[in-house]
Amino acid sequence: MTTDVVEKVEEANNKKVSWEAFVKQDVLNFMINHNLQAITVDDGAGKKGVIKRTSKGDFSVQITSNEIL
Secondary structure: OHHHHHHHHHHHHHOOOOHHHHHHHHHHHHHHHOOOOEEEEEOOOOEEEEEEEOOOOOEEEEEEEOOOO
C-alpha cells in the first residue's frame, strides 16, 4: 500500500507545470467550462493570475509575481 502512495506522489511531481501554464490551461479551461466572466487565482506566495472575458468574447490573461530577494 505504501508503494502505491509513493508512486502516486512521484507521478504527481512529474506532472507539475509552471504557474503560467497552470493559469493559461487549467484555470482557463475551468472558466470556460463553467461559463464564468472573470476568475482570479492566487498561490499565496506572491503569484497571481487574473482571466477576464472581453466584450468581443476573447480572454484577457494577466499574470503577476512578487518576489522577495
